[in-house]
Amino acid sequence: MSQSYEKRMLRVLQYIHDNPAGDMSLDRLADEAAMSRFHWHRVFRAMTGETCAQAVRRVRLHRAATMLLDSSTDPARIARDVGYDNARSFARAFQGHYGLSPSEFRKRGSFPAPLLTRRKGEFAMYPVTIREEGVRKAAGLLHKGNYSEIGKSFEAFGAVCQxxxxxxxxxxxxxxxxxxxxxxxxxxxxxxAGATWHGEVPEDFESCEIPAGRYAVLTYTGPYAGIHGAYEALFGEWLPKSGEMPADTPCLEVYLNNPRDTAPDDLVTEICLALA
Known part of the structure; x- marks a missing residue:
């Protein structure tokens, strides 16, 4: 039975992420889940901790924030692309979620220093420390494609774990x-998209071992949409000046709080770069 509900949840989450401008009515989402609207709303909230409307709003506004930073598309067009009928309602929702208007968010660019006010070769400043880490096992769902869209795989991972x-x-x-x-x-x-893992890994999860060693850890505070600027600072500013060499292992991001109950400006992410 739990597998059946899991599949229903994954279908709905996939639909929300893949169709931000689509029909997000409770009836449409219930149809995707193949359940009655009344019961589906209860199941969704119990399994995710959010109502369907809250999840749709969060996904749409995250997509909009990413588009504002990664493109020069007019905010009115972005509003339509993420499912808002008009720019005014989009601006109100965006301001309520991010504390900035869409144009202010774009101008601020990257956190904490405004991307558009920096000259070429200048970087925002972020705290970086070097620390020793033991061996860790990571497990979760494989995500293929644009890293900025990994949120949908994290949503699916959470639904499966629940x-x-x-x-x-x-x-x-x-x-x-x-x-x-x-x-x-x-x-x-x-x-x-997953977590550090203890115990046996489910067959349908991907897993890997994160080796022990020295890691440069950059602490980024702010919306996930602005994290690219932190990578630029780590690789373009800190690493060349540090005298360190990176190891030939993947980068990690460790998420220290939950976007469902944390304001975007207060989200804390550790970017971990293994050192040779």
């Missing part, structure tokens, strides 16, 4: 990013 009562085996939530988006086609990028 339906199978796997949370006791999870440590901190993390993402493992195997490929460099600058030299690999977007469709071929591979990552894991």
């Amino acid at each position: 339906s199978r009562n796997l949370w006791a085996q999870c440590g901190p939530m993390l993402g493992v990013y195997f490929d460099n988006p600058d030299d690999k086609a977007e469709a071929d990028l591979r990552s894991i």
Whole structure:
């Protein structure tokens, strides 16, 4: 029975992420789940901790934030692309979620220093420390494609853990990013959306061992949509000046709080770079 509900949940989450401008009525989402609207709303909230409307709003606004930073598309067009009927209602929702208007968010660019006010070769400043880490095991769902869209795989991972009562085996939530988006086609990028893992890994999960050693750990505070600027600072500013060499292992992101109950500006992410 739990597998059946898990599949229903994954279908709905996939639909929300793949169709941000589509019909997100409770009736449509219930149809996707193949359940009655009344019962589906209760199941969704019990399994995710959010109502369907809250999940749709969060996904749409995250997509909009990413588009604002990664493109020059007019905010009114972005509003339509993520499912808002008009720019005014989109601006109100965006301001309520991010504390900034869409135009202010774009101008701020990257957190904490405004991307558009920096000259070429200048970088935002983020705290970086070097620390020793033991061997860790990561497990979760394989995500293929644009790293900025890994959120849908994290949503699916959470739904699976909830339906199978796997949370006791999870440590901190993390993402493992195997490929460099600058030299690999977007469709071929591979990552894991999951957590540090204790115990046996389910057959349909991907897993990998994160080796022990020295890691440079950059602490980024702010919306996930702005995390690219933190990578630029780590690789373009800190690493060349540090005298360190990176190891030939994937980068990790460790998520220290939950976007469902944390304001975007207060989200804390550790970017971990293994050192040779």
